[in-house]
Amino acid sequence: MTENKQDSLKKPLSRREMLKLTGVAGLGLLIGGGGAGGLMALGRKGSSVAAVEPAAADKQGLPFYGKHQAGIITPAQDFICFAAFDVTAGSVEELRRLFRDWTAASAAMASGQMIGEHNTTLNTPPTDTGEAAGLTPSRTTLTFGVGPSLFDGRFGLKGPKPRGLRDLPAFAGDALDPQWCGGDLCVQVCADDMQVAFHAIRNLARIARGHAVLRWTQEGFQRTGRADPAGGTPRNLLGFKDGTGNPDTTDAVLMDRTVWAQPSDGPGWMAGGSYMAVRRVRMRVEVWDRSTLKDQEATFGRHRDSGAPIGSRGEFDPVDLQAKSTDGQPLIPATSHLRLAKGDGSQQILRRSYSYSSGLDPKTGQLDAGLLFISYQRDMDKQFIPIQTRLAKSDKLNEYTVHVGSAVFACFPGCKQGGYIGETLF
Template identity: 45%
Template sequence: MSVPDPAEEQIPSAPEASAPGDSRAAEQSDRPGISRRGLIGWALGSGVAGIAAGAGGAAAIASSGVLAGTPAADEYAFEGAHQAGITTRVQEHLHFASFDMMPRASRDDLISLLQDWSYAASRLTKGLDVSAAGAVGGSPEAPPDDTGEAQGLTAAGLTLTIGLGPSLFLAEGDRFGIASRRPAVLAELPGFVGDALDAAYTGGDLCIQACADDPQVAVHAVRNLSRIAFGRARLRWSQLGFGRTSRTSADQQTPRNLFGYKDGTANILADDAKALAEHVWVGEEDEPQWMAGGSYLVARKIAMLVETWDRLRLAEQDRTIGRAKGSGAPLSGGGETTEPVFSGSAIDEHSHVRLAHPTVNDGIRILRRGYNYVDGNNDLGRLDAGLFFLSYQRSPEQFVTLQKRLSTDLMSEYIRHIGSGIWAIPPGAEKGSYVGAGLFA
């Protein structure tokens, strides 16, 4: 591992004072602070050439980001054996962002970026600003460290999940020094029948998945992490999502997608440790060892031809999905959670339920965290809407196998896969460390 430049020396975080009327005690992180380059990047990103003395000052008063007198929303720790945002109870809103490293960025730049993101994420997920100075505690002659639109809001269940794309390991000249550390299973996804991928929604060296129960909290997180990346990485594409289309907790109701059907009935749940170990988490026996406790994320932007779908007879919609629209029960009978019966039943052999079911796919399962999206309308005046599909699996081959099986899915007539990406999701950060540290050990 190369020696970091002295300019990248980490600035220790300052003690944080409680906001007036805040019932929670101020928390002091023992993480290193954001690198000086990260702070300078914020200033340059706002059109200022430098940072006035004390902009990240140790004596600055922190902005807590918590509305006085309001009970704190759910908070999920950033540190842990696994990254949050995978088995975490699925929140209602998403801001997903894909990044590319800058052409001249070095190994040290990549390391410092992951350190800075991890430090900021550890604060944001507590409902705090990205630094002790925050949105209003720094020098009035310099851009604020934090953009400030989350002031007065709670953490809102925010989770931030960081991923590493195959292109990061395959950078020209191995400028990040990690080519030999690339997981053998991490490669660009193959082409699938029905793909109509748009480069504007595909790929990326890095990704951030921000989920929260308040959309402004999720957007605030990605906005500030994008600022921190200035000079080292740039935003490639992003996607807003609403209305979760899956569940990871037994007490969550099964949600509906934009076709009006319950989605994710048989999803792997957070309390199913056996299924998670088998299908989601990279094992200690898997290679490379630095990925143990991590997972692999596949993101697919799926346009839904809602106007065409809306003209289908209800019976034909049910046949396409293989479930009853109202109850969510399989067409073979029973209730929503009743196991489908395929032999000799009313379920079409090319229905979505049958082709995606583990019993016809060698027991393969994935953990889903999808969201609906509506991006206005297209040139034809139709809704630009669909599903932003997110799945976590122990190996990308699980997704590839399922997607190939869906090539004859009746639903394929009403959807188009227009965006795609795959990322290695390292295990969670240890306290005082950062996501991806094992890659550089």
């Protein structure tokens, strides 16, 4: 090998360079193993092989390190790849190592780098599966949480189980299928590119080999930024704008009140984290598509086109639950999703849901499509559970939806560079 070539191998490699290299010299140039242990991120893109420079704004990606994990109050990207894992590790040390490795790999992927370190002597599989080579960071966020089952005594964890971290109670109408429920750990990967998001989940699962196994996954989408450059509120598969009533994520005081677990809430390891509720909600789209527009609007309590509360014009017009029509009936019906979700306004949650479409239900031949509902809150008992209890009981939307999956996770606070996600617990 010439000196020049040796030098170039010491330089940091970008996804694009790595691809080129594997094409030239074969996969054996990259060390493999893929297991937890000593993963290292390779450096950023050099100038020599960057044929197409990504847009400046997307060059660096979103910061992975920080006080809070990204992917909670950061703006929603176009796609999600969600995965729940079951832990097979035998000790907390193993878990700690897994999270250290996941952290290093995640920081690399969030900034568009390849995972893994270069070794010319070992003939083992590459540390990065390669399908994101040459792609931009795509605003990738990776958000990690732990489920109630992690606290079943297997690991003797340092921190106590949070009071509110338990499986959700059974709600009226639930039709939960165990294949979409629970998990010891979760990672929510969101990105503006599906291949980049998939790459992240796949590589995290690979790194976890021998320590954790995938339990269930769900991919999801919204309209893309390309299709909606103005960035309006996305519509769900029932055609309505979904997210209008979310609390303002730029209001730090409000976020502390509604989303972030506070030190006084206990346990200490969760301060700066957030509780995540996940519900896989299947939509009976065929039934919905046969209902009238009037019925559809009465179901949500909002107009379909504008997203405005019934009787108003603008999407963000205040919701007046007292408003009556000329015949004395409430404009926003008693069983509408809006009225029931809002309640007296004292409980708020931050929704960050994605639509899903997972082919056909083999039993009925109907579309298996719906909403991967995800919400973040400071306290499950005071926020999500009372809202969902009201909705499950009388929401008109229940005629068209069925909850088939359910999980709860405590999402850690963020960590500084040099630290790792989960360090406050492990």
